[in-house]
Amino acid sequence: MKKWQWTLISLLGIGMIVSQYLDFIASPPEAQMGNVVRILYFHVASAIVAFTAFGITALLGLVFLVRKQWIWDQMARVSAEIGMVYTTFVLISGSIWGDAVWNTWWTWDPTLTTTLILWFLYLAYILLRASITDRERAAKVASVYGFIAAIDIPVIHQSVTWWRGIHPNVITMQGFNMPPMMVYTLMFSFVVFLGLYAVILWISTMMAKDRDDLNDLRELARNALAKYDERVGS
Amino acid sequence: MIMLGYLFAAAAVVWVGTFFYVVALLQRQRRLRLELEDVKRMLEEIKE
Amino acid sequence: MSHLLELQGIQKSLGHRSVLNGADLTIDAGEIVWLVGPNGSGKTTLIKVAAGMSTPGKGTVSWFGNRPSPRLRARIGVLLDASFLYGELTAEENLFYYARIYGLQDARQKVQEWLERVRLHRDKHVLVKAFSKGMKQRLAIARAFIHQPEVLFLDEPYDGLDVASSQHLTAWLKAMREAGTGILLVSHEDTAFRGLSVRTLKLSQGRLIKGESP
């Protein structure tokens, strides 16, 4: 491996260890929830990554539609996949949290509901991409869909919030104030998570690009060989 | 109430998993690069 | 004088298979280009790209010296292996629908005219889903020709036609060519249009090269 890769991995490893230390040892338990609050560092940070990833998918989709360069499409595709994984994390950690704090694995809380809808929306995005063979068309369709889905997310969240507003809301964050140490921990986990996202996005994009290039080159080689055979044959 | 120990272990597992995933990703990427170079070289040879 | 159709450096991949790889083509008024190439060499894809039905990965398409635009689409005609007809409409209704889409002034008259030309006037009230392959093909030809396009893209137009219809088609192509239409023709037949002088191009490895005349 190259030097920058070692540096990157070491940095990542250190970040992870520090984050783990901050989460579980340095930061205090919360007054009412106790140690359960520690899930939050993981949960909220995952959510931030998921939203960022989908936002970037939508943005890069538009860039692709305008500039028509494959790299944007490849990056958008990879970003949606990462976002999907982190949305799953959010749902799982949210359920664990819910069970511990509200004594229920699932509730139709606005944020939870939106996250679940988000999960379905991008599941469809990935399936849509995978089921269209024409590369140009798949990229365009996915860009348009990604953009519309991203526009719809705030609308969905707002409407679900209003919806809950009418019905009794079991979840409140009232009386939840964070001591500075908790704030630092939360901030640090944001940094680590976003850094992790950036690294995975970057490597995966390069891989996606290389894989596409490889397939193109193989095709070229096949054509060139055919031409060569033709010439020798005639 | 969830035990702190379990929580710690679960988080640690996720971290370690992610870490090795990134390492594996880097390695896969490197192998892909090498293969790409290979095909490129082969293409050059064919052209000549 | 600009070309009726000009393709420059067209690239197009389907999946990871690159079908077109820098294809160049020009068609001028009154010219028939016969496109040949083995199965899967990208002839249909080339037509789709040239007709603006599909966007190329790279390269430019121009019609009548301009970028393809909605307005210019009224001046091209396309016939692919799918007929673009509605099974639940009669032959007459299908043609009339397309005549209306193209905004023809004398739509009714044109429809009757073409129904007679393709010898379907007796079956004009029959639903197209009951048509045989040859009848459908004849109707599809009428559908592609009815608005008198200035550039025609024909993918296997002789498919399923009987001898008489083939001769008619050849005669129409000749007449249209004389009227200044540019035609891009894909066909594995070569006897059917023997009477026409055509420029042959071969699609090979995603590029167009000069082919031998029939």
Place this chain on the structure above:
Amino acid sequence: MNFWRVLWSMVGKDLRIEWRTKQLFISSLSFALLLVFLMGLVLYGSGNMTRFADAGLLWLLIMMAGLFSLNRQDDKERWDGAIYAATLVPTDRSVLFYARVISHLLFVAVMEIVLVPLYSVVLGTSIQVAWGPIILVLLMGTIGFVAVGAMLTSLALTSSLREILVPLMIFPLSVPLLLGAVEVTSSILQGNWGKGVWWAVIGAYDVLFLGLPGLLYDFIAEV
């Protein structure tokens, strides 16, 4: 002008085909009717539901009916590639989208005319309390749903999974619309107009999804 001429030709063609193949409409409607009766059966008839559940079930029923229409129209256009001819129209390609919206809307509206009164009878819902608002919310809700659906069918046009993908995309994307429609309908059933904000959500959906696809359509209308 070109656009309107093409639009009306397309809608006219759809109506003509719809009229000719009545048995398809009738079979879709029969299935929806069956659903209504099944709902009545399992819920043990009238008066067992809150106004809220009432409105919710009604809208789910309508959306199911809408999905029928989408899939059927798609099949019809797909026969021998007529759907691809839309890329050749001598006007803006978004005309295909708008023609679809209008045809679907008519189809679903006719179904609603039969379904909604029947639903109210079978499940003991007192729809007659306010015909005007009910019709308005049905119309606005259906427009939004049909617009989302028409856009998604065009997106999934060449996808090999389209039959399953369209429902998978349509329901998450139209959650606000569904919530708004249910909210307003249940208010109307209780005798008032409901909160303005929900009317606004439905209206916003209509505007957003009638407008956006029109702008983005040229990117997606091709083979």
